[in-house]
Amino acid sequence: MTLSSHNMSDPMPDQLDLAQRALSDGLSRVIHDYRPGYHIAPPAGWMNDPNGVVYFRGEYHVFYQHYPFDSKWGPMYWGHAKSADLVHWQHLPIALAPGDDFDRDGCFSGSALVYGDTLALIYTGHTWLGEVGDERSIRQVQCLATSVDGISFTKHGVVIETAPQDAIMHFRDPKVWKEDGYWYLIVGARLGDMPLLPLYRSTDLHTWEFLNYVSGGREDDGYMWECPDLFRLNGRDVLLYSPQGMSPQGYERLNKYQTGYRVGRLDSEWNFTGGPFIELDNGHDFYAAQTLVAADGRRLVWAWLDMWESPMPSQAHHWCGMLGLPRELELCADRLCVYPARELTALRKTLLPGTPWWEASGTQWVADVAGDMLEIHVHLDLLGCTDGHLGVALRCSEDGREQTLLYYDAALQRLVLDRSHSGAQVTGQRSVSIDPAQGLLALRVFLDRSSIEVFDENGRFSLSSRIYPRPDSLGVKLLASGAGGRVSIPRAWPLASGWL
Numbered sequence: 001m002t003l004s005s006h007n008m009s010d011p012m013p014d015q016l017d018l019a020q021r022a023l024s025d026g027l028s029r030v031i032h033d034y035r036p037g038y039h040i041a042p043p044a045g046w047m048n049d050p051n052g053v054v055y056f057r058g059e060y061h062v063f064y065q066h067y068p069f070d071s072k073w074g075p076m077y078w079g080h081a082k083s084a085d086l087v088h089w090q091h092l093p094i095a096l097a098p099g100d101d102f103d104r105d106g107c108f109s110g111s112a113l114v115y116g117d118t119l120a121l122i123y124t125g126h127t128w129l130g131e132v133g134d135e136r137s138i139r140q141v142q143c144l145a146t147s148v149d150g151i152s153f154t155k156h157g158v159v160i161e162t163a164p165q166d167a168i169m170h171f172r173d174p175k176v177w178k179e180d181g182y183w184y185l186i187v188g189a190r191l192g193d194m195p196l197l198p199l200y201r202s203t204d205l206h207t208w209e210f211l212n213y214v215s216g217g218r219e220d221d222g223y224m225w226e227c228p229d230l231f232r233l234n235g236r237d238v239l240l241y242s243p244q245g246m247s248p249q250g251y252e253r254l255n256k257y258q259t260g261y262r263v264g265r266l267d268s269e270w271n272f273t274g275g276p277f278i279e280l281d282n283g284h285d286f287y288a289a290q291t292l293v294a295a296d297g298r299r300l301v302w303a304w305l306d307m308w309e310s311p312m313p314s315q316a317h318h319w320c321g322m323l324g325l326p327r328e329l330e331l332c333a334d335r336l337c338v339y340p341a342r343e344l345t346a347l348r349k350t351l352l353p354g355t356p357w358w359e360a361s362g363t364q365w366v367a368d369v370a371g372d373m374l375e376i377h378v379h380l381d382l383l384g385c386t387d388g389h390l391g392v393a394l395r396c397s398e399d400g401r402e403q404t405l406l407y408y409d410a411a412l413q414r415l416v417l418d419r420s421h422s423g424a425q426v427t428g429q430r431s432v433s434i435d436p437a438q439g440l441l442a443l444r445v446f447l448d449r450s451s452i453e454v455f456d457e458n459g460r461f462s463l464s465s466r467i468y469p470r471p472d473s474l475g476v477k478l479l480a481s482g483a484g485g486r487v488s489i490p491r492a493w494p495l496a497s498g499w500l
Helices: 013-027 313-317 342-347
Strands: 045-056 059-067 077-083 089-091 107-115 118-128 138-147 154-160 170-179 182-191 194-202 209-216 224-233 236-244 260-266 272-274 287-293 299-304 327-332 335-340 362-365 374-381 389-396 403-409 414-421 429-433 440-448 451-456 462-466 475-480 486-494
Touching: 013 045, 045 077, 045 118, 045 287, 045 299, 059 107, 107 138, 118 170, 138 170, 170 224, 194 224, 194 236, 224 287, 224 327, 236 272, 236 287, 236 327, 260 335, 335 342, 335 451, 374 389, 389 414, 389 440, 389 486, 403 440, 403 451, 403 475, 414 451, 414 462, 429 462, 475 486
Parallel strands: 045 107, 107 170
Antiparallel strands: 045 059, 059 077, 077 089, 107 118, 118 138, 138 154, 170 182, 182 194, 182 224, 194 209, 224 236, 236 260, 260 272, 287 299, 299 327, 327 335, 362 475, 374 440, 374 486, 389 403, 389 475, 403 414, 414 429, 440 451, 451 462
16 A cells, blocks of 8 residues: 655755755764764754654654754754664664745654555644744644655645634644544644644545644643644553643743643543643653654653753754653553663663662762763662762762762652753753652663663653763762661663664
C-alpha cells in the first residue's frame, strides 16, 4: 500500500543541498567541549523540538527542528537521525526544507507515521504575514510529505488549510496516530489567549474531518498548548502537552514553559476530562515531548533538553540543542512513571568500584568514579536524616569552584538539583518532594558532557537539566551535613559513545 501521489512539488534539491552544504561547512567550526557523547544533537547548527519519532522498517527514526545555517533559531528545517537499537545513532540527510508557498518561513513541528510501506511526515507550514518574528500576523497550515526509502521526502502540500475558527492564527504541531481504521490528528491552537486542541479524523491522510476540541484551557492554564499528544495506557487516556503562559506555583512550573500531562478519559463526543496537570520532568530543561510505540509495544517519549530564553553557551561553539534520553512511560495509578529506556544499559563500559556508606559530616572524593559520560547509581538512606543535606556533588573541579549538587534537603523534605556552580552561565535549583518515611531513595544519574538526567529507580520522577562545566571538571564527591542519614554510590559505569 502506498499513498496516492498527487504531489504539490518534488523535493527542493537546491534548498536541501544548500542546507546540507552549510551543515558540512559548519562541522569544521564546531567546538566539542559540550558536545554530548550519547544524546541526539545536531552535527552543527541549531536544534529544538523532536518533531517526528517513529519505528519504520526495523529502525527508530527521530526527526527534529533544525536550522543548519547558524546556531540560533531560524526558518525551520527537519533534521533526521536513526538507530536500530535506541542506543547507537547515525545522522541522515536533512529531511525537509522550507520554501514552498505553504511553508515559506518554516517546516514547523509535527509527527511521523508509517502508512503501509511509506513513511509519512505531517508538519506545520509556517509563513510570516508581516515582519519576521511578529506573531500577531502569521499563517499556519498542516502539510504532508512522504518517503518510500525513509531518507528522501516528497511534499504533497497542505492537507488542513484552516483552523476550525477563522480567528485562530496559531495552529501547529500535529500529532497523528491510527486507531480502529482511522487516522487521528491532534493539533495545538490559540484563540485569543485561550488554548484549544482541535481533533481531526482521516482515512487517507489527505482529507481531514474536524471532530471537536478535545480540551481547552481554564484560568492559569496558559495561552497556548504546544506539541499535544494523546495516547492510551492501561485503559486510560493520557493527554500530554507543552503549555505556554502558566504561572509558577511554589516549587512547580518554574521554567519559562512546561511539559506535562493529565490522565483521564476521551468520551464518545471527543471531549477529554481528566485530572490535574502534572509536569513530566522537574528539571530546568525539558520541553516539547513526543511519544511513540516501540517495536515491543512500550510507550517511549523524547523531549528537547533545553528551554526557550535560557542560557545556551554552546551557541558560541557553532551548535546548539540536544534531545533527552529516550524514556519508557508506564501508568501508575493516576500518574505517569518514567524510566530510562532499558536499551541504554548497552552503553555501559566496565563497572567501576562502588563506595561504602558515607555518614560522616563533610565531603569525600570518590576516587574510582570520575568522568563526563557516566551512569551513577546513588543511594540515600533517609532514616534518621532530620536536618542538613545528604547527596552527591558531580562534575567537580579540583579547585572546588565547579560542581553540580544533587541532595536531599531534610528541612524541606525535597530532593534538590542545584546548578549554582555548574559552569558557564547556568544557575538555579529545581526539586521534587520526597517522603523520608520511604527510607531508601535510589537514583539513576546520567551525565553527558553538558547534561544531567536524574531518575528515581521506582519511576516516580525525573530531573533533567543542562550544565556547562569545564572539560576537566570530572570529579565526584559524597556529601553530608547535619545529623543522620547515609549516602553511597553502589554502582557506576563510564558510558560509551552513542554515535556510529
